Amino acid sequence: MNHLSKHSVVLATLAVLFVSVIPLDASAGRGGGHARTSVNRGGSANINRNANVNRNANVNVNRNANVNVNRHVDVDVNHGWNHPVGTAVAIGATAAVVGSIIYSLPPSCSMVQSGGVTYQRCGSTWYQPRYAGSSVQYVVVNSPY
């Protein structure tokens, strides 16, 4: 909790070096197919499949990290249980724009509960975890203090 200034420096460095956050639009995020998992409920259940569109994939980082994984991230983030969401996105990619979303926190964050709301404070950036489907995502928010 007392490492605020240190993390700020790290974040600023990361921001300069890496952050090129690209909000994918719905069509760009469209991925491949997904096997139906229900005989009785398949057809209509797939409508909301690509609901989570603002994924903020950090292209510079991911391209070097794992192209296949990155490609797969575009598929069906919320609906399925098995997607490796954010495994490639998390590499130091701290997008400090309020409202942007990541799927894995940078290292050295502290959980803070305030007013019945759960936050993760990572340096000077505050995240609010939430479920999107069965996945946990972290939304950058303003400091509650």
Next chain:
Amino acid sequence: MRLQPKRRIALILAGLALSGVVLAEDLGTVVTSTETPTIDPAAMQALNRMGAYLRGLKSFSLRADDAVDEVLDSGQKIQVTKTVELQVHKPDRLHADITTDRKAREIFFDGKHFTLLEPETRYFTTVAAPPTIREMLTAVETKYGIEFPLADLFQWGEDADAAADIQEAMLVGASKIDGQLANHYAFRQDEIDWQIWIAQGEAPLPLRYVITTKNEPGEPQYIANLTWDMQVKPADAVFTFTPSQDDHPIAIVVQDETPATQEGAAK
């Protein structure tokens, strides 16, 4: 098989048009290839019997090991697996432990509330839920985008089941699943082909099912193997989630609202 004259002609024409494999022999007999749509009434009966049995189950526990194909844009198929441990007391209590190769979740439903918990971080969300398992499954799927595992177990034998959509049905044969004798059936519908292995004997439980999605490139498949435990009656306490100090409440995104929410606007 006896067919009405009109039906027989239609079959012959359809067969000729498709592949010419229909053999029209003596009057009154039509021998068709397996490509001709047929519904074996015995297969439908077996499905109905299983459905009725499932519908009559009050309490059960089961473990399901499943695998889902995901097809990448390149056409490459990726298989991902998960294990679901389900405890059910119908019509309004359910608990699920879901462990995929990448994440774990727990689900609680007590007839009033639905809770999704990540056991590692202890993030949880609790929302109001409709009073029955079947309504709850539909609600969390449409409202929150959570594809509930093994939803079929609560649909077979109910009014809304897919029996009416079946275009072809056949018995593949007898087989053994984990040493248990089962009958293997195969069905065809518009968008999917599916197979099911139903236990022989007094308890016609589904032991395995496979769904092939035909309207997706690569025809990805889903397979679930089910291990039933009919002896253990789940205790009531497992269905209700009571947060401790170590549990952290978080929100869940509503999926079917306006696109603004889906764009990730801060809430």
